Amino acid sequence: MRRLENIYRLGVKELFSLRRDTVLLALIVWAFSFAVYTAATGMSHELKNGAIAIVDEDRSQLSARFREAFLPPYFKEPKLISFREIDPGMDSGRYTFVLVIPHGFQADVLAGRRPALQVNIDATAMMQAGIGDGYITNILAQEINTFLGTPTTAYPVELKARYAFNPNITSAWFTSVTEIINNVTMLAIVLTGAALIREREHGTIEHLLVMPLTPIEIMVAKVWANGLVILFASGLSLWLVVETLLQVPIAGSKALFLAGTGLYLFFATALGIFLATIARSMPQFGLLFMMVFLPMNLLSGGETPIESQPALLQAIMQAVPSTHFVSFAQAILYRGAGIDIVWPQFALVTVIGSLFFAFAAARFRRSIAVMRS
Structure with a gap:
């Protein structure tokens, strides 16, 4: 109970620190509102006004x-x-x-x-x-x-195409939801990594080290606090921006999507902390973020289908939770899939994410031990 209380209070401290960081708050608001809207309305996959x-x-x-x-x-x-x-x-x-x-x-x-x-x-x-x-x-x-005056088709049969899940092939239906999925990963890495670097730059990490706190308590507090913010923001964005403003129908359960997102955030937030233990400043963290996030985002299946990638890349990306996160998120939100369909992706995200979380926790513990010495 003592450890749970420490994790809770440290997490509340993280939320108060985030509230005072106007730049990160602006990034969260932008990523889950204006960025989603502009991606849906500004990037069209249909031919429009061709010169x-x-x-x-x-x-x-x-x-x-x-x-x-x-x-x-x-x-x-x-x-x-x-x-x-x-x-x-x-x-x-x-x-x-x-x-x-x-x-x-x-x-x-x-x-x-x-x-x-x-x-x-x-x-x-x-x-x-x-x-x-x-x-x-x-x-x-x-x-x-x-x-x-000839027939428009010479085929011996009449072919009727039916477009499932997006009858009018409206690109906004796809890009708006994809933008939310991408921004979940981006902000999970940025918020947790920035939180740890902010502690180091402001000197507050030294204050935590002299308290009766374990490294795992510090790490878990950052994970639940920043993960909660992302879950709330993504759920609000689905409701206000996607469903209300853009009038995009969500086929599946938003609660199931948020539950899967919560599992995925254990990996994404741990990745942010892992990168922050390597970087010594925010500029270094930004460079590491681009080197890791951009390839992971492009190859996870959100931008291009996994099947169209080389076989080696397909095999490598199966070990990355973001691939399975994109898979079950699209299945739930686009096609209305239930837990009976997406449970294998849920299980893979949980197992791989937990393993990486343990690895990141060990790395974080070693970095804390170096600072104490």
Whole structure:
């Protein structure tokens, strides 16, 4: 009971210290409010307002149909330009797509000669380039088939696609929740690491060392206090920003997601303390944070699917709890999975996180012993 009381009181001290740190408070508010909103509304995975120009050397009825087929919100109104304006327009970034319709195109189509159309694409806008290529191909094929009066499809069967979990393929549904998942890891590492370095820089760690406290009590207090703040902030962000402001439906149980997040925070907060025992100042901690967080975030499955990575990386990332955290978080929040589906990920996060927590605690104990000596 004495140890539990020490852990509780030290944790309360951490909360009061965090309350006085306006920079970290601002970071928490930003990460779970404005950052989530801007990620959902500012980073679109759909084609929107694509800048397109048309070089119409045919001036036929069919080429006019092409010009009228590119409609908002997918494309801006097409600009008619000459052939010599293609390179200057694309070099300056005014046009992402330039469609070239050669002279005699309609006559060749009617004669069955299968003439060629050229589409110039600015591939530096990678997302728009890839999606826009498919959009333009489908639009042109549909307009040609309509003009000729031929069926729009020659398939012997009718194919109907059904998009599960995101019927309108709205990118905000994905990016808003992913941003919360990423920010849980980021803030768990930053808050606990900054808390330990702040103790060292302000000299308060020496005060703790002369008290009847064990290193594990100091570490656990920092973990529960900062973890509680992150749990509260992420739950509030899901409710206020994602569900209320962005109108994104959450398919599964938020309580189950927060329970899994609590398990994951044992690893993430321990990682922050581990990095803080290596770093001697906040700038060093910041460099270590970028070296660890960025690869872990990119390879955990939130940004790119695990299956698309090399086999060696897939095997390595299976030993990192963030991979399983992203997996069960997406399963719960996107697909409405229950504990009967995500319990293997919960178990892996608990086991691997506990092992790393013990390792970080041993490292923290050694660093405390060095300071005492």
